[in-house]
Structure formats: structure tokens, C-alpha cells
Amino acid sequence: MRISALAIAAVLAAPAALGAQWLNYPTPGIPRLADGKPNLNAAAPRLPDGKPDLSGIWQGWGQNGLFFDLSKDLKPGDVQMTPWASGIQAQRERRDHVDDPLGFCMPPGVPRIDSVDQFKILQTPGETVFLHEAQVGMIFRQIFTDGRPLPTDPEPAWLGYSIGRWDGDTFVVDTNGLRDGGWLDTRKGHPNSDALHVTERFHRRDFGHLELAITIDDPKAYVKPWTGKTVLTLLPDTELLEAFCDTHQQTLEHRDVEPAPPEPPSPPLQSK
Amino acid sequence: MSPMLRRLTIMVAVLASTLFAAPLSAHHSFSAEFDASKPFKLTGKVTKVMWANPHTFFYIDVTDDKTGKVTNWSMEMGSPNALMRAGWTRNAMKIGDAVSVEGSLARDGSPYGNARVVILVATGQRLFAASSQGQP
Numbered sequence: 001m002r003i004s005a006l007a008i009a010a011v012l013a014a015p016a017a018l019g020a021q022w023l024n025y026p027t028p029g030i031p032r033l034a035d036g037k038p039n040l041n042a043a044a045p046r047l048p049d050g051k052p053d054l055s056g057i058w059q060g061w062g063q064n065g066l067f068f069d070l071s072k073d074l075k076p077g078d079v080q081m082t083p084w085a086s087g088i089q090a091q092r093e094r095r096d097h098v099d100d101p102l103g104f105c106m107p108p109g110v111p112r113i114d115s116v117d118q119f120k121i122l123q124t125p126g127e128t129v130f131l132h133e134a135q136v137g138m139i140f141r142q143i144f145t146d147g148r149p150l151p152t153d154p155e156p157a158w159l160g161y162s163i164g165r166w167d168g169d170t171f172v173v174d175t176n177g178l179r180d181g182g183w184l185d186t187r188k189g190h191p192n193s194d195a196l197h198v199t200e201r202f203h204r205r206d207f208g209h210l211e212l213a214i215t216i217d218d219p220k221a222y223v224k225p226w227t228g229k230t231v232l233t234l235l236p237d238t239e240l241l242e243a244f245c246d247t248h249q250q251t252l253e254h255r256d257v258e259p260a261p262p263e264p265p266s267p268p269l270q271s272k
Numbered sequence: 273m274s275p276m277l278r279r280l281t282i283m284v285a286v287l288a289s290t291l292f293a294a295p296l297s298a299h300h301s302f303s304a305e306f307d308a309s310k311p312f313k314l315t316g317k318v319t320k321v322m323w324a325n326p327h328t329f330f331y332i333d334v335t336d337d338k339t340g341k342v343t344n345w346s347m348e349m350g351s352p353n354a355l356m357r358a359g360w361t362r363n364a365m366k367i368g369d370a371v372s373v374e375g376s377l378a379r380d381g382s383p384y385g386n387a388r389v390v391i392l393v394a395t396g397q398r399l400f401a402a403s404s405q406g407q408p
Binding site for chain 1: 303304305322324325326327329348350351353354356357361378379380382384
């Protein structure tokens with residue numbers, strides 16, 4: 001009798017758990033504690049070639065407030081804006097970041113794309129792929145590891161162009177070709193220009209934690225490069241879910257804000 | 273342990289861990305539409321649920337205790353995925369359910385709010401709404 005009640009409960013529970021694209025499904029092959037919970041402090045996995053395996057679903061790094069202000073852990077003076085960047089940033093913050101393209105279902109750029117929602121890393125010999133389940137849609141990011149160089153005169157793109165290499169156990173991703181006037185964070189609205197070069201250094205400290213240092217090198221927007229640091233956490237026993245920004249109009253019906261004065265494009269790069 | 277029992281145990285454990293690890297939702301448009309300095313708490317009956325991206329909406333009929341006037345309020349929550357990752361299913365809240373909602377009012381003064389917490393009156397269950405304002 002007791003078993004049959006449990007059986008009914010299990011049958012009732014199953015459609016909810018299985019219906020949502022494996023939202024709750026034990027990830028095979030991950031280290032577990034005696035009670036069956038994932039052991040996030042176990043050693044980081046490695047591929048047959050000895051390199052760390054970054055595979056897994058990671059919670060975006062914006063959870064600890066860096067989504068709102070990428071410079072929040074830095075000292076004043078670490079982030080020195082040029083007059084162009086300073087003017088744009090002041091307007092964005094004064095308007096309480098209502099003009100953030102992310103709020104209009106546009107994709108975030110690099111590095112902010114890795115701060116939102118969650119993403120899966122797939123590591124193959126010539127390419128590492130980030131699959132993002134973001135509220136603004138499903139977005140893929142390609143990081144080529146086949147030895148190609150960054151483009152010298154890239155057509156600007158939301159996610160730019162990324163190449164990766166190993167520095168010991170650290171996966172170093174370089175990105176250029178980003179769109180002018182991008183947003184590095186949300187509440188502060190730190191801008192970037194089309195001259196931005198992002199370096200992301202990923203280090204899988206243990207099974208469940210991925211250390212990340214993000215260096216912003218953008219001579220049109222910042223007087224000197226600056227680096228934000230964070231740690232991403234593995235999301236075990238789940239999968240990515242479908243996400244389309246398909247009913248955004250409903251949100252916009254309630255949005256009543258004066259249009260922003262247009263932001264000026266970045267000035268030409270001064271030769272040093 | 274029978275396979276069925278084991279399956280149920282795993283399911284419960286997984287669901288529990290998901291509930292407690294509910295990710296903060298950090299959408300962006302909050303300040304464009306809502307005023308964090310205007311909190312509300314309203315109780316009403318659900319009239320419609322729109323399970324949609326990037327925000328799920330639901331509507332409740334709220335009766336004014338003094339005048340008896342009924343107003344239909346719309347409420348914004350997080351994305352369906354954020355809600356599911358916080359333990360919701362599409363059946364967590366149904367038309368006709370009585371719910372108490374806590375959140376922030378719309379800037380434009382319309383009967384519209386950003387829901388932070390939804391409480392099912394019948395069971396007292398608290399469901400966090402994956403609000404763009406962040407969770408308590």
C-alpha cells in the first residue's frame with residue numbers, strides 16, 4: 001500500500017521533471033559524495049591529452065554583482081575612463097540603465113555574455129564552444145583553438161571574434177571585433193569601443209569551480225587596461241533549456257521612458 | 273531499495289537541491305518599468321497566466337475591501353526557465369488559484385507590478401518569482 005502510494009507520486013512527479021528538457025536529470029560521470037550529491041570539490045577533470053576539461057554547465061558570473069558593475073571589486077583609479085567613455089557612462093547611469101540593449105532583447109557582448117543566466121562549455125580539439133541559455137535567446141560563442149590569428153580588420157559583431165590557447169592549465173581567450181558603444185555591465189553601464197580587446201583567463205580550480213579573470217584593454221575607452229575577477233560555479237544535474245525572446249512586446253507596453261540622446265561614436269584611435 | 277523508490281528519492285533530492293540553489297535572475301529592465309521604493313502586497317484570484325520569454329506574466333482579480341470594486345492586475349515575473357530552475361512547473365499556479373503577491377509597483381501608476389514572491393493561499397507555499405529585482 002505504501003509502495004503504491006509512492007509509485008503514484010513518482011508517476012505524478014515524472015512528467016514535471018522529464019517534461020522540461022531534462023531540467024532535473026543526474027549528470028552522468030560526475031564525482032559524487034556518499035549521499036549521492038555532486039562533489040564540487042573533487043579534482044578538475046582532464047582530457048586524454050592532459051589538458052583540463054572545462055566541459056559542463058556553468059552559472060554565469062553575474063550572480064555576485066559583477067553583472068551590475070564589473071569594476072565593483074576594484075580600487076578607484078583602477079578604471080580610468082577617457083572623456084568619450086566617461087560621457088557615455090554618466091548618461092547611462094543617470095538614466096538608471098534603462099537604455100541597456102539587453103533590456104530590449106539584444107544580445108550582450110563579450111565579456112558580459114558569460115555573466116548572464118547559464119551556459120554549457122563544449123571542448124573539441126580545434127574549437128571550444130559556449131552554448132548560452134540566455135533570457136534574450138539561445139546564443140553560441142565559438143572560440144577557435146586551431147591556431148588561427150585574430151582578424152586584423154574585423155567587421156564589428158556582438159560577440160566579436162575569439163581564439164583560445166593554453167597557458168599551463170589556464171585557457172586564455174582573446175576577443176576583438178566587438179561593436180562600438182557596447183555595455184560591459186548593467187547598472188554602471190561601462191562602455192566599450194570597437195577597439196576593445198578582451199582577454200579571459202579560465203582556470204578550473206576543481207570540479208565545480210571555474211576561476212575567471214577578465215581583462216579589458218580598450219584604449220579608446222580606458223586610459224589603461226583593467227581586470228575583473230570572479231569564480232563561476234558548475235550547475236550539475238541539469239541541462240540547458242530552450243529560450244526565445246518571443247513575447248518581449250508585452251514588456252515594452254509598460255515601458256514609458258523618454259528616448260535617450262544618441263551616444264556619440266568613439267573617436268579615432270590616437271597613435272602613441 | 274526498489275528502482276521506483278530510488279528514482280523517487282533521486283527526484284526529490286534533485287528537486288530540493290534545485291529549490292535551494294535557485295539562481296538569481298538579473299534582468300535589466302526593472303528600473304525602466306518599476307519603482308523599488310513602492311512595494312506592494314496584494315491578494316487575488318488568478319485570471320490568466322502567460323508563460324512567456326523573457327518574462328512570464330500572470331493576472332489577478334483584486335477586490336477592494338471597502339468598495340467591492342474588482343481590479344485586474346498584471347504581474348511580471350522572471351523568464352519561464354528561471355522559474356523552472358526555481359522549482360516552478362507550468363501547473364504551479366492555475367486559473368482560479370488564490371495568491372498573495374509581493375513586489376514593486378509600476379512607475380506608470382497602472383495596476384501592474386513586478387512580483388518577487390508569490391504565495392499560494394491554499395497551501396501557504398512561497399514561490400520566488402525570479403524577479404528582475406533579485407530575490408529576498
